Amino acid sequence: MSGFGFTPRTTLDNGIGRTGTIHTPHGEIQTPAFIAVGTKATVKAVLPESISELGAQAVLANAYHLYLQPGSDLIDEAGGLGRFMNWRGPTFTDSGGFQVMSLGSGFKKVIEMDAKRAEADHAVAPGKERLAHVDDDGVTFKSHLDGSKHRFTPEVSMRVQHQIGADIMFAFDELTHLHNSRGYQEEALERTRLWAERCLAEHRRLTEERVGKPYQALFGVIQGAQYEDLRRKACRDLGGMEVDGQSFDGFGYGGALEKENLGTICGWMSEELPFDKPRHLLGISEPDDFFAAVAAGADTFDCVNPSRVARNSAIYAADGRYNLSTARNRRLFEPLEDGCDCYTCTHYTRAYLHHLFKAKEMLASTLATIHNERFTVRLVDDIRASMDNDDFESFRDHFLGRFYGNSTGPSSVDTTN
Ligand SMILES: [Zn+2]
Numbered sequence: 001m002s003g004f005g006f007t008p009r010t011t012l013d014n015g016i017g018r019t020g021t022i023h024t025p026h027g028e029i030q031t032p033a034f035i036a037v038g039t040k041a042t043v044k045a046v047l048p049e050s051i052s053e054l055g056a057q058a059v060l061a062n063a064y065h066l067y068l069q070p071g072s073d074l075i076d077e078a079g080g081l082g083r084f085m086n087w088r089g090p091t092f093t094d095s096g097g098f099q100v101m102s103l104g105s106g107f108k109k110v111i112e113m114d115a116k117r118a119e120a121d122h123a124v125a126p127g128k129e130r131l132a133h134v135d136d137d138g139v140t141f142k143s144h145l146d147g148s149k150h151r152f153t154p155e156v157s158m159r160v161q162h163q164i165g166a167d168i169m170f171a172f173d174e175l176t177h178l179h180n181s182r183g184y185q186e187e188a189l190e191r192t193r194l195w196a197e198r199c200l201a202e203h204r205r206l207t208e209e210r211v212g213k214p215y216q217a218l219f220g221v222i223q224g225a226q227y228e229d230l231r232r233k234a235c236r237d238l239g240g241m242e243v244d245g246q247s248f249d250g251f252g253y254g255g256a257l258e259k260e261n262l263g264t265i266c267g268w269m270s271e272e273l274p275f276d277k278p279r280h281l282l283g284i285s286e287p288d289d290f291f292a293a294v295a296a297g298a299d300t301f302d303c304v305n306p307s308r309v310a311r312n313s314a315i316y317a318a319d320g321r322y323n324l325s326t327a328r329n330r331r332l333f334e335p336l337e338d339g340c341d342c343y344t345c346t347h348y349t350r351a352y353l354h355h356l357f358k359a360k361e362m363l364a365s366t367l368a369t370i371h372n373e374r375f376t377v378r379l380v381d382d383i384r385a386s387m388d389n390d391d392f393e394s395f396r397d398h399f400l401g402r403f404y405g406n407s408t409g410p411s412s413v414d415t416t417n
Pocket of ligand 1: 336337340341342343344345346370371372374
């Protein structure tokens with residue numbers, strides 16, 4: 001009677017990738033689905049109404065940021081994240097673990113993903129102070145806003161996420177770096193397993209205590225870096241975990257994943273986890289990743305790139321990504337993308353947006369973000385349709401051939417939230 005569930009529909013020939021429907025108290029999500037990133041309870045520069053109109057099905061906010069500002073208790077008082085930000089559809093929060101850990105070592109994800117670094121379990125980015133310290137009970141960290149000291153434990157993360165009130169939330173986990181030693185990965189994985197049990201217990205307690213609130217689903221986060229045995233073990237541990245009759249409603253694929261191994265590693269996890277529960281891939285960046293993730297069994301994924309690069313005048317189009325600020329757009333009285341049905345493309349020209357970017361007008365970010373978010377939503381809608389129509393591989397080859405045939409290829413833009 002939780003109001004949460006997942007119904008798989010079509011399965012790809014590999015037996016892993018699938019389409020389906022996630023049911024939440026705030027509506028359904030047709031999967032695979034792109035989840036728009038609204039880190040601080042806003043998709044930057046765009047009205048929630050616009051995000052809804054362009055077809056985004058759900059928004060993901062960040063527990064760490066909202067805990068520090070404005071405070072999760074305040075969001076609780078406002079009636080929860082959806083009501084606070086005027087978003088009527090389903091919502092997600094990530095646990096805050098990623099931000100706590102990555103801000104802690106001063107690395108951005110793009111650097112963490114570099115496996116060629118020497119093993120360094122206690123590495124800190126050059127010129128940065130270590131802001132977070134992990135122990136078996138939790139993480140102590142300094143706020144990136146004012147340097148004040150805070151502590152996240154599994155119980156604190158659950159309380160914060162219950163107060164924020166998203167439909168789907170994630171267990172508190174330890175994010176490791178690819179350059180951590182194998183020994184450290186094992187140690188962190190065991191810590192994450194014990195934290196997962198504590199998250200389930202606290203989640204159950206809070207669900208009973210907060211009577212009358214819509215049910216919030218809890219996803220366990222699978223770590224294990226690039227090690228197949230560790231990833232599979234984590235799936236078996238969390239997949240069958242039950243505390244006081246409470247098990248995970250779904251799973252998050254966590255950790256730094258190298259682009260070239262993304263499909264392989266997601267595939268290991270999808271093979272191990274219960275088929276009837278949804279899986280979310282945390283934070284990917286580019287269209288080719290979407291296809292790899294979906295084929296490897298990810299049902300939902302969040303991606304900050306469409307809105308982030310839009311603010312730097314980078315535009316996604318079927319023929320590849322291009323930059324609006326270049327001189328060739330100055331007198332182009334055409335839509336951003338030929339045939340695009342988004343609000344920006346049906347009302348404005350490249351020449352106008354080129355002007356707005358050059359003049360550093362705020363509207364530039366708004367209009368560019370609407371287009372890039374719509375491009376991404378439409379792409380994932382098309383991927384889903386191709387799976388249901390048994391046409392996934394030819395659609396993928398056609399799309400990627402055209403997209404990367406003309407652009408400079410996947411960028412190195414980082415994907416930190
Ligand atoms: Zn458009």
